[in-house]
Amino acid sequence: MAAIQTNGLTKRYGESVLAVDDLDLTVENGEIFGFLGPNGAGKSTTINMLLDFVRPTEGTATVLGYDAQDETGEIRERIGVLPEGATLYERLTAREHIEWVADTKDAAIDVDAILDRVGILEDADRAAGGFSKGMAQRLGLGMALVGDPDLLLLDEPSSGLDPTGIQDMRELLRDEAESGTTVFFSSHILSEVEAVCDRVGIMNEGHLVALDSIENLQDEATGAVTIDVELATPVDPAVLDVGSISGVQQTDIDGDTVTTVCDDATVKVDVVRHLDDRATVTDILSTDTSLEELFNQYTGSTDGDGAVESPTDPEREQEVTV
Numbered sequence: 001m002a003a004i005q006t007n008g009l010t011k012r013y014g015e016s017v018l019a020v021d022d023l024d025l026t027v028e029n030g031e032i033f034g035f036l037g038p039n040g041a042g043k044s045t046t047i048n049m050l051l052d053f054v055r056p057t058e059g060t061a062t063v064l065g066y067d068a069q070d071e072t073g074e075i076r077e078r079i080g081v082l083p084e085g086a087t088l089y090e091r092l093t094a095r096e097h098i099e100w101v102a103d104t105k106d107a108a109i110d111v112d113a114i115l116d117r118v119g120i121l122e123d124a125d126r127a128a129g130g131f132s133k134g135m136a137q138r139l140g141l142g143m144a145l146v147g148d149p150d151l152l153l154l155d156e157p158s159s160g161l162d163p164t165g166i167q168d169m170r171e172l173l174r175d176e177a178e179s180g181t182t183v184f185f186s187s188h189i190l191s192e193v194e195a196v197c198d199r200v201g202i203m204n205e206g207h208l209v210a211l212d213s214i215e216n217l218q219d220e221a222t223g224a225v226t227i228d229v230e231l232a233t234p235v236d237p238a239v240l241d242v243g244s245i246s247g248v249q250q251t252d253i254d255g256d257t258v259t260t261v262c263d264d265a266t267v268k269v270d271v272v273r274h275l276d277d278r279a280t281v282t283d284i285l286s287t288d289t290s291l292e293e294l295f296n297q298y299t300g301s302t303d304g305d306g307a308v309e310s311p312t313d314p315e316r317e318q319e320v321t322v
């Protein structure tokens with residue numbers, strides 16, 4: 001049984017907005033799955049359909065084997081959720097928020113342990129009305145952890161967190177996955193996804209345009225790649241004759257270093273072999289296609305501006321009602 005399965009999941013808003021179009025997605029048990037996409041791609045709408053906050057126009061979804069529309073009680077008991085724009089109660093303390101979630105889930109909990117895990121134990125007895133966005137986000141994460149859920153569904157979990165908070169959150173997600181929890185989270189922060197995810201799904205305009213491990217996506221990536229090859233001594237460019245290799249777009253020779261732009265990753269091996277036949281290769285430097293470049297390829301974004309956002313970008317900070 002998959003942790004999440006959607007079949008033809010579709011959501012239309014009115015006549016003109018097709019927020020999610022015919023989504024078939026399977027998230028396996030125990031994986032950390034990153035759900036990526038630019039603004040308006042359909043990530044939150046998908047999560048909201050999984051949580052039955054929004055009803056699909058067509059299609060079905062199961063969460064932990066339960067129907068997302070008909071078995072919401074069973075699902076809520078077993079999952080931890082950090083929704084977009086999590087609502088906190090101004091007068092309730094952090095401790096009371098955790099206790100409140102524990103009551104609704106009928107879960108036995110160690111409140112201090114949870115608040116400690118999310119780094120706000122010192123603020124346990126402060127009213128949430130005075131919390132910063134980062135503290136509110138940490139509390140929201142703590143609320144999601146109540147009851148040791150089998151699945152964590154997190155919408156932009158890094159929103160509002162400072163770099164330390166983001167690092168803490170990464171470690172927490174890894175720990176959760178190690179203890180068997182499936183983690184599904186949406187994000188704009190590509191480095192975060194790259195750092196923790198087993199697989200990613202990239203949404204664009206309501207469509208799932210890529211679904212794989214980051215490694216496999218990098219292997220399949222198209223587009224130019226650059227390789228630097230260092231030689232034992234400088235060699236006459238005419239002797240090296242790198243331009244004769246099929247798939248080489250451009251070559252720059254600076255002393256003993258040959259920098260070559262190739263049509264795709266497969267050409268890199270030809271370049272190294274060719275150079276090693278004509279000179280002594282002492283070092284090779286090649287960089288994989290970054291997730292950011294992959295993201296741009298799949299979403300058609302030319303510079304990533306619409307997709308790569310700073311964790312502290314105020315526009316991406318979550319509206320937390322306190």
Ligand SMILES: Nc1ncnc2c1ncn2[C@@H]1O[C@H](COP(=O)(O)OP(=O)(O)OP(=O)(O)O)[C@@H](O)[C@H]1O
Binds near residue numbers: 042
């Ligand atoms: N309640 C709604 N009524 C009308 N249109 C909506 C509604 N909610 C979402 N949409 C539209 O559906 C599309 C998908 O939005 P969604 O919020 O799911 O995207 P997202 O990938 O989560 O984006 P973001 O990263 O900006 O949160 C967008 O065009 C959005 O304007």
